[in-house]
Amino acid sequence: MNKLVKISDVFDIKYGNSLELINLEQCKSTDLHSIPFISRTEKNNGVSSFVFERIDIDSNPSHTLSVAVGGSVLSTFYQPLPYYTGFHVLVLYPKREMNVAEMLFYAKCISSNKYKYNYGRQANKTLKDILIPENPSINLIDRLSIYKTEIEQKLKQQPLITEKFDLNKSNWKSFLISDLFQITGSKTTPKQDLEDIGKGKYPFVTTQATNNGVDNFYDEYTEEGNILTIDSAVIGYCSYQPFKFSASDHVEKLIPKFKMNKYHAMFLVTILNLEQYRYNYGRKASQTRLKEISIKLPSRDEEPDFKFMENYIKSINYSKVL
Known part of the structure; x- marks a missing residue:
């Protein structure tokens, strides 16, 4: 020993x-x-x-x-x-x-x-x-x-695609968040209940604006993955949750109404986090407020250009490790 x-x-x-x-x-x-x-x-x-x-x-x-x-x-x-x-x-x-x-x-x-x-x-x-x-x-x-x-070595890898894409916002259009996502709440799971269950592989998502909102990992989940979460208690921090998870209070879910992959999610999370200026302790990112907000996105034929969003993320550094 x-x-x-x-x-x-x-x-x-x-x-x-x-x-x-x-x-x-x-x-x-x-x-x-x-x-x-x-x-x-x-x-x-x-x-x-x-x-x-x-x-x-x-x-x-x-x-x-x-x-x-x-x-x-x-x-x-x-x-x-x-x-x-x-x-x-x-x-x-x-x-x-x-x-x-x-x-x-x-x-x-x-x-x-x-x-x-x-x-x-x-x-x-x-x-x-x-x-x-x-x-x-x-x-x-x-x-x-x-x-x-x-x-x-992974961090030194080239992007998934070498073509560069210009973020020309002149052709971006406004879209209601509610047209892109079903906006709903998550089930609140007390942390002590999770501690009693024990550590595991499922993230416990909270309202913190660091570490992708994840506080710890436990052997319990209440929500499905491949969705976005937004904290409705502090600054409206948005994160992508690729895996099944449990959640604390004030964690809202954005369930995509389209076939979302991780590249779409990374693009949309960045855009949604630019909206944090709208929120503070007296003005939360509530479900009601989220349903009224529009965000500007690349568009094609008056619809969100998800292909552009995916390719843009694939063209930036470290895209191979996503």
Whole structure:
């Protein structure tokens, strides 16, 4: 059996920057001199924003682990780029040479201890004493490395079609959402009921606007897949659900009245998420409101041009991994 040792035996543990996002200038990830800002969130690899790098603030180095010791305690992520951190985020430096697969393995090991903590119990004093394997098995690391390489190769693949399509909106027409979809509610399933049933392969879709709306996976479903969902509680976030799923409260369903494939869905989700400016906490994306809204789409002979939508998505980068 692999020997267990303390985290402090494998990593040097240091405090991050303890910065406040409000005091930094936010930007896009593609902007020159942008840098990830890592907070205590458990989503998006810990990245809550991108900010402009400042010459008076040293960044944390790449190829380290960020660990939230408050908030979403023990949310641990491998950081491939230099980054800043907010409060209560520690940085783990490997004491020996490790490849990416090993770092990802240890990130998962540390995150697996989340159950020991909650918002009233932070990990800033106890992180160093958490037990992790001294060395991951060679077989496991080899498998993780192969999987990582396969993912990287997929992301380097050419689009499904090489022809480029111009988004000339001059010939786009307005269509009622209700003419394209049957708009209805989903069955609300309490999360505790799903926890009692146990983990499985079916997504639990919520009103969150990250991770495709998926909070977790359980061995239960109430809804069929290949539909769109829209949150009617917050900002009207739309996502495509290809698989059977269960749902929390305020998750509306858009069931296509046409033969929809995943390429149509990706195009329509993008268009529908451009409508979020219409919604806020006082104005929800209710079924009644959705039935009254029109969206502009490529058209042909006064009908939605689904073939164009499909080909456009197939022509963009990473379409082969959809």
